[in-house]
Amino acid sequence: MKRVGVLIIFLLPFLTVGCAGHYNIPMVDVTATPPDIVQKIPLNAAILITDQMENYTFTGQANESSIYGTYTFPFGQMIKKNVFTILSPAFNKAVIVKGKPYPQDIDVIIVPKVEKFQHWYSGAGAFTSTVVAKISIKLAVYDMKGALVWEGIISSPKVEKIYSTPITGDFLGATGGAAAESVVAALQEAAKVMTSSREIHTFVSTKGVSETIASKPSGKELPIIKADVDKPFFGVTDKILGDNDMAVVIGVEKYQDLPASDYSSSDAKLIKEYLVSLGVKERNIELLLNERATQSSIKKTVETWLPNRIKSDSKVVIYYSGHGAPDTKNGDAYIVPFDGDPNYLEDTGYPLKRLYDKLGKLQVAEVIVLLDSCFSGAGGRSVLAKGARPLVMMADVSVLSSNMAVLSATQGTQISSSSPEKGHGIFTYYFL
Known part of the structure; x- marks a missing residue:
């Protein structure tokens, strides 16, 4: 996704042109199933929901496949709704946190971030159309001293939802459903990847859960998470x-x-x-x-x-x-x-x-x-x-x-x- 604030500055001739609407995508409940976990990780994990993840803003460009306009997706709610079902089988314990102070019994912090989100039309008809969503989530796992243990990018498959073309509510609901299912699919895959991660299991065996817990009373800062603008990523x-x-x-x-x-x-x-x-x-x-x-x-x-x-x-x-x-x-x-x-x-x-x-x-x-x-x-x-x-x-x-x-x-x-x-x-x- 382009850094819209930067690009607008250099497109001054277009500032007088009318813009598309801003839509708040509703939270849609999706039934998540626990992933097949081969080896459980003996750690207590906290999932840190950042502002970027809590309410993610997507802006579609004016082309034939993209959905034009600005949309805010409640990815934070989608994660909170499903994370226990998906990650509890992968860890001893999984909790949601918004920030410090972290619970005393936590061993690692998992920070999800939207790496890429796609939202487009698959086909449009007079009465029904199909909306498609796909998400790539970057997950970073930190120990309680702020050191990076593991990170990876997990992508969902394309998720399609059909909606009734003339009805705006159907479109927003279908969009929310497609987005929620893509988030769930990415989290399910992430759980499998993390439980098979050599880096995470090495951390467990070499650092030891007891050493991590013993370090908590020292009062050291945990962990320093960079803002979501700290590195430009332009193609x-x-x-x-x-x-x-x-x-x-x-x-x-x-x-x-x-x-x-x-x-x-x-x-x-x-x-x-x-x-x-x-x-x-x-x-x-x-x-x-x-x-x-x-x-x-x-x-x-x-x-x-x-x-x-x-x-x-x-x-x-x-x-x-x-x-x-x-x-x-x-x-x-x-x-x-x-x-x-x-x-x-x-x-x-x-x-x-x-x-x-x-x-x-x-x-x-x-x-x-x-x-x-x-x-x-x-x-x-x-x-x-x-x-x-x-x-x-x-x-x-x-x-x-x-x-x-x-x-x-x-x-x-x-x-x-x-x-x-x-x-x-x-x-x-x-x-x-």
């Missing part, structure tokens, strides 16, 4: 950017004299990875992190490095994650560099108006500005001069050129912040 056909496209990526997490902006540095690195995956050459990306993102460096990069490298057909991406601040005298918004001081913004900050002005003068095809920051001084990723009050910031869109689009984490007095659970800035996480 060759998804490379929508090219040799002449440019990017300036700035992330300031650790400041010279200010509180940290959590995850800004790692988010900037991840944005660079995504841009490279989408086709931007590494030589065309200037990455400024922490102490490298001084006021002079930002100014030099935006106002000299970038204009000297662009072409007329270039697409330019500017990303900033870090603190913002308002000038309490005139309300102007500033990016706060590594060496910035909110008490002396005119001397140490970089004004957004100046950024927009310099970018607007570039003779390029498109300019996209992404700001994971806030500029009101109300908290979060915003700082304020000592003794000053937060401002209501109003975006001045009149300074933007016709080929420029700006996506910002906040407006007005809103606060931009980070999520310890996701390990990212909120804006960056949902953008990716």
Whole structure:
């Protein structure tokens, strides 16, 4: 599935076109049968249902076989409904968890993730049609110290359901049924694969269940699960950017004299990875992190490095994650560099108006500005001069050129912040 948030940014001409509906697929009960297990695993397992798995969003493309529109599938409910029947025969014990704290008697954490989901028409008639679903689930098994024991991708067969064409409810019900049966089929196969896994049985014999349990009272973090956006996975056909496209990526997490902006540095690195995956050459990306993102460096990069490298057909991406601040005298918004001081913004900050002005003068095809920051001084990723009050910031869109689009984490007095659970800035996480 394509990262829809990223692709929309570069398809600005299509943003004015009407879009298909968003459908919540109902939970459909499916009778699951226990799989044939050859050798039971003597472990207590907890299945961690992540946000990505709980409510999975699928977007169909406009082609003759795909089902156009956006659909949310309750995969979390489907797993919870059937996991005990399917996995209890494979382990001593199987329980569902949403997160920490984990039960004290658990030996391993199993984390399922949607690797690929397909949903399409098999045939359409005047009165009845067939909907098809197929799912590939990536399962990772971690010990209680966070070490990976085993991982694998399990795919279901194609599951078909017939529905009455004129009735929307029939279509949604058939879709839910096909999805639920595909999830059950994948879990049944996963149970067989895990019980025959050499890695899991080696873990049991060499590590020992007693050693794993004995380690629990130590209070160590268990386990660190990466967010579902932590690695771009675009195919060759998804490379929508090219040799002449440019990017300036700035992330300031650790400041010279200010509180940290959590995850800004790692988010900037991840944005660079995504841009490279989408086709931007590494030589065309200037990455400024922490102490490298001084006021002079930002100014030099935006106002000299970038204009000297662009072409007329270039697409330019500017990303900033870090603190913002308002000038309490005139309300102007500033990016706060590594060496910035909110008490002396005119001397140490970089004004957004100046950024927009310099970018607007570039003779390029498109300019996209992404700001994971806030500029009101109300908290979060915003700082304020000592003794000053937060401002209501109003975006001045009149300074933007016709080929420029700006996506910002906040407006007005809103606060931009980070999520310890996701390990990212909120804006960056949902953008990716």
